[in-house]
Amino acid sequence: MANDQSRTPAIELINVTRRFVSPTGKTLTALKDFNMAVERGEFVAVVGPTGCGKSTTLNLVTGLAKPSAGEVRLMGGPVNGIDPRVGFAFQKDALFPWKNVIDNVMAGPLFRGKSKAQAEKSAKDWLARVGLSKFLHHYPHQLSGGMRKRVALAQTFINEPEILLMDEPFSALDVQTRTVMHEELLKLWAERKASVIFVTHDLEEAVALADKVYVLTAGPATVKSVYPIELPRPRVVSEIRYEPAFVEYCKTIWEDMRQEVETSYRRASEAA
Numbered sequence: 001m002a003n004d005q006s007r008t009p010a011i012e013l014i015n016v017t018r019r020f021v022s023p024t025g026k027t028l029t030a031l032k033d034f035n036m037a038v039e040r041g042e043f044v045a046v047v048g049p050t051g052c053g054k055s056t057t058l059n060l061v062t063g064l065a066k067p068s069a070g071e072v073r074l075m076g077g078p079v080n081g082i083d084p085r086v087g088f089a090f091q092k093d094a095l096f097p098w099k100n101v102i103d104n105v106m107a108g109p110l111f112r113g114k115s116k117a118q119a120e121k122s123a124k125d126w127l128a129r130v131g132l133s134k135f136l137h138h139y140p141h142q143l144s145g146g147m148r149k150r151v152a153l154a155q156t157f158i159n160e161p162e163i164l165l166m167d168e169p170f171s172a173l174d175v176q177t178r179t180v181m182h183e184e185l186l187k188l189w190a191e192r193k194a195s196v197i198f199v200t201h202d203l204e205e206a207v208a209l210a211d212k213v214y215v216l217t218a219g220p221a222t223v224k225s226v227y228p229i230e231l232p233r234p235r236v237v238s239e240i241r242y243e244p245a246f247v248e249y250c251k252t253i254w255e256d257m258r259q260e261v262e263t264s265y266r267r268a269s270e271a272a
């Protein structure tokens with residue numbers, strides 16, 4: 001029988017519900033009947049109002065959290081704790097402050113059993129790709145925010161993740177540096193074609209990067225709509241935002257999202 005394992009989606013959330021119990025015993029439903037499928041090599045962005053459940057979705061895929069109901073699958077199999085095929089990039093980078101740049105990037109391969117020589121060669125290669133060959137011996141506190149993000153990208157990509165989970169990785173950066181990092185990310189992604197979930201508040205960022213944009217409802221999060229983004233690749237992020245098709249996608253998706261954002265603000269002000 002033909003093995004169609006490679007045709008199963010990289011990531012699947014099937015009718016997932018996730019509840020939390022507060023210290024006072026109240027139950028909060030963060031995700032409800034949530035369905036998502038990320039195909040192999042696909043770049044999916046997830047947008048939705050603040051607090052709706054975006055990070056909770058990622059936590060379920062990491063295996064750090066378990067669904068209260070439903071199923072999460074990676075590469076056709078159940079999620080079983082931390083998976084070495086999964087890489088992460090979060091708003092707060094995970095650089096070790098006491099290690100210099102090259103040691104930070106070598107840490108992953110060394111942990112995975114590579115020899116020091118292999119890890120060093122590979123780290124130099126990845127640091128060259130992100131333009132940091134001259135900064136191998138700098139410490140994180142000696143770098144700008146954008147440079148730290150580049151180290152963090154090298155640190156993630158060196159492990160060649162098949163699945164990449166990103167939670168607002170560039171939100172702390174200034175606009176110009178963010179655009180540069182978007183280009184950098186798309187370049188690295190195009191080489192390896194990991195399957196990506198990229199969570200963001202920023203609709204323009206989502207449209208510029210993704211193959212599909214998922215819009216979530218104000219909590220409990222369900223999938224409100226899914227928009228395929230058919231802008232050609234490779235994309236030049238600094239220029240794409242002036243293209244009529246890009247503007248049209250942003251307008252259409254914002255109309256859809258606006259309602260959810262307003263619901264979320266209304267609830268927050270009622271609760272205040």
Ligand SMILES: Nc1ncnc2c1ncn2[C@@H]1O[C@H](COP(=O)(O)OP(=O)(O)OP(=O)(O)O)[C@@H](O)[C@H]1O
Pocket residue numbers: 020021022028030048049050051052053054055056057219
């Ligand atoms: N460990 C937890 N215990 C209790 N409630 C939680 C826990 N984690 C998340 N929540 C609640 O679940 C809901 C969804 O949170 P989540 O962080 O997933 O939202 P988000 O969309 O990522 O938020 P933001 O856009 O602000 O980053 C929120 O109401 C949050 O307070």
